[in-house]
Amino acid sequence: MSANLEPCLDIRGLSAVLPNGQRVLRSVSLSVQPGEVRALVGESGAGKTMIGKAVLGVLPKSVRIVEGEMLIEGEDLGRLDAKARRNLIGARTALIPQDPLTALNPSRRIGGQMTDRLVRILGWSGERAGQRIRQLLDEVQIRDPERVLKSYPHELSGGMRQRVLIAAAFAAEPRLIVADEPTTALDVTVQKQILRLIAQLQRDHGTAILFVTHDLGVVAKISQKVSVLYAGKVVEEAETAQLFAAPQHAYTRALIAATPRYTDPYASLKPVDESVLAGLTAEIVTADKDWRPGHG
């Protein structure tokens, strides 16, 4: 690895456990280079959302990180005190959430909610924040920004709300955005517009994105790199083109074969072979038996 290209996000051997000792993340390592989109794909319970939350420092209280490091642009989050960590995360990262409705406060106008972050965390003046927000609303192709800024969340459509949140995420020029299933709640035609917007803004601003999704179709379209997760473990990591051309792990192959494709109905929608999952589970059970935090 060349020294001058420091990863935007670097996760090394991250493990996390629940209070009962059960592991939810199993020595996860992954990195996101500046300006690249890395997809994090897996089924429910794979831990993909958990990783996103760990990066943003918003893990539930019951989940405890027991080993590993997380570096944002070379700064080790573990070495910072709580306040410094919050400041670093606040200044360099942002989130595009899954459900645009619950991410917005229903009783406040959009405008105030969008400028809040810029004013409070970055200490911008209200005027500067307002200008910035209008600029971003234009970038996400909102035609009448003044009306949107004055609206309450319920007065906007789902696609509109997601545009607002994308604009808010990019407004502070973060180095890294965690996008947590940002199109799962949307109709396909709206999903396509939103993915297009995210890709466009990502390119224009040179932002790195950790894109959490369960949909291999979305992975294929939006990302350059991908990590496939199963039960809190990275089972395969590759360039996206490489992953679809020649998937290495049996689980990845099974997932691709199970994903429906209207272009090829009988080669897709193949139920995942039980032996593949059994093999994975056995692998994990063996690994967990020998695992002690710090020596794993």
Place this chain on the structure above:
Amino acid sequence: MAEPLFSVRGLKVALPDMTRKPLIGRAPLAEILKGLDFDLPKGSVTGIVGESGSGKSTLGRALVRLLEPSAGSIGFEGRDISRLSEGELRPLRRDLQMIFQDPMSSLNPRHTIFNIIAAPLRQNGLGDRLKERVAEALQRVGLPQNFASRYRHELSGGQRQRVGIARALALSPKFVLADEIVSGLDVSTQAQILTLLEKLAAEMGLTVAFISHDLSVIRRLCQQVIVMREGRIVEASATDALFDNPQETYTRDLLAAIPLPEIDPDWLRPKAPA
């Protein structure tokens, strides 16, 4: 084409619009289905596709008469069932079954799986040999017999949906409505449930209305497709014809919006102005 099981003409459904409900008095009616005409041939699987607000779920609920249409007719085996009362419908329930979207909410947490599958049998005069029939239903969907004594929270998502299928098919109905039955499931489970339904529909000669937002799934499972938008039918035709040669712009847009698991660098590029 085979003789239709359902023959729907001029179907309209209006429901109270709660968003426009005044402080005092009733909510005004909003027309959800704005006049639909179509047939469901016997023994076929028909996909009903549309985005949110298209009225596809409302259509399904009208077919099994969970809703009463405001106009038009629903011919079922040559008899108009659109105006039948709850009591008159009861003998028909046996033949009009439904699999729900959310297997969690469709299984009562306080009943055992046995009681859930036995309910339609008991209610439709098949209460004798109940144990045998429930066992048969479980076996049909590939669940072990000891699941009969379990509760829904002891099952995985895929297993719950199998119970939903077992319950719907326990009566060997003529028609099954499947409303987004895999949209809450992981892809690996989704494939299992769909291939199970595909197999059972063929074996039992079922007529199925398969409601989904996912055209990829519909292509695999269905012989014909109805595309809906804002309460109207946009396009309806045999599956292969629809996918190979879509007639309407909206259908083409829907197809183009599906992110296939294939690399396609042009997919995200904005469309060049025509």
Place this chain on the structure above:
Amino acid sequence: MDEARISRRALSPRLWLAGGWLLLALLAAIFAPLIAPQDPLAQDLMLERLPPFWLDGAEPGYWLGTDSLGRDLLSRLIFGGRIAFIVAFAAAISACFIGSALGLIAGYFGGWADRIISRIVDVWMAFPPVLFAILLVAVLGTGLSSVILAIAIIDWTRFCRVIRAEAMSQARMDYVESARIAGYGRIGIMLREVLPNVLPSVVALLSLEMGIAVIVEAILSFVNLSISTDDPTWGSIIAEGRLSIHQAWWVLVFPLITLILTVLSFSQFGEALKARFDPVLR
């Protein structure tokens, strides 16, 4: 599932402590003539205002001391428990039956049934409950059955409101539609699909209401509107204790403690029962 098991076990002490106290108090009330050390009505001016057993001047056999007429406080509390429990069970069960049935009908059927029942509840709730109770007893005349009737008439709304809301959310569940598909009628669905799911709340409310009934009865006794003044009730003991608070604090403090413990136990017992009988819903 693991989490649920943990929380169930964690709830147990609450269930056992509350249940234990209630059982103890109930048994004492049932077997009062066998257990009570003295006749609760026997006055003896030689023994007036005896302190509880650990203070100087206590008499053996009068564990919690005596009141200003020399009556044994412990015995009076035990006999007072009889009335407290009779009122608690009879009033709470009546209120529960009326309120839950109406709430279930309003919540599940909706429409005009809901509109009528909800309006009645709204009007009912506008009355200050204690004044309403005093008024009712004044009209119905004092006596045990009047007290029970008054509490039931006032407090059924508590059940009605909660059960209505729960039945409404149940009515939206897919398993209710599924039962229609299976061929069940409306009443069948209400009994088979909705009722079992609101039952835990009914049980919790019932227990809570028993505690409330005990308080209301005590309040009515306190203002001398309950049953005849000869029979000891917790409320009447408290009322008497208030008069001699400077000479004999125990006559006020012990019945208060008994009352608080009982009411608290009823509400905790109900909550714990509900948690215990709730299947893991998620």
